[in-house]
Amino acid sequence: MKNVSDEELMILVSNGNLDMMSILFDRYHVRIYNFLLKMTRDQDVSQDITQEVFYKVLKYRTSYKKGKFSSWIYTIARNVFSDHYQKQKNKDQRLNDIHYKTIGQETNSVDDEEIKEQLHLALMKLSHSDRELIIMNRYQGIKYQEIAEIMDSTEGAVKTKVHRAIHKLKEYYLQKI
Template sequence: MEEQTDEKLMAEVAKGDLDLLKVLFERHHVHVFNFLLKMSKDKMLSEDITQDVFYKVMKYRTSYNNGKFVSWIFTIARNSLKSHYTRSAEKHQDLDTVIHFEHDEIEEKNEEHTHLHKALSKLETADRELLILNRFQEIKYAELAEIMGSTPGAIKTRVSRALKKLKTIYFENI
């Protein structure tokens, strides 16, 4: 049996075949969780929001418009994380402060990896988000453009600039 694309599976889920949502969950929950973890540095929060993302996929399945599934799900993940921090901001918390990397909370296997993550954490949230989606989650420029509401050319430029900033931060502390 030929493996169905995410888009075909989601189209069937949108029509009411909720059993296929399990396949999409199995394919994508780790990627969504990893993105959220790299953005928030909070494992429990990332687990909760990952569950919320898939709940929203099910709840809003009829709003899926046959676009790229990965773009759609990461848009939901971004918006869910932003909503969490917006609610938290009402409790006098700042997004960049909450997302700030705390070295002691994460066990890294080697010093370079730790240094890279430390440098990544010093970037502005928007730059960090772009690099995580593009370099760690391997989302292409066209899909990123859809997620960010921009054009592929603009996203490519923003990623390039974010990489330059990351390189500067990374090498200034070596």
């Protein structure tokens, strides 16, 4: 089954072969979780949202239209994250007010931690859409064309938006130094 494409697997899932979902889950759950972790900086919330993403993939499997699977699942992840964010906003808890948990990774240098924290603070100052673009492109390594599909945009527009978002990030980061 390693040679079967994501799209072929999803077609099997959409036709009722739910066992194939475990292969797609194995291929994508870490990527989706990491994407959401960069967005939320909360492991528990990211795990919950990741679970919700795969629940929605199964629930709406018949709506899959044979396009690129990774674009489809990232679109679902964005929508589930957006729904979560809106619920939090309605509870008067803005994303920046959430107390972040530290990831249990030790670094050898205090400077590295400070740089990471300053970069994170700068990243959190960006708008939701700019932050999302940088995380998808720079942290997740998603190509411009695929981001364009996910965001229902053009590749050129995505390149421009990513460039502008990085410029803003650099400005916010340099303000702290």
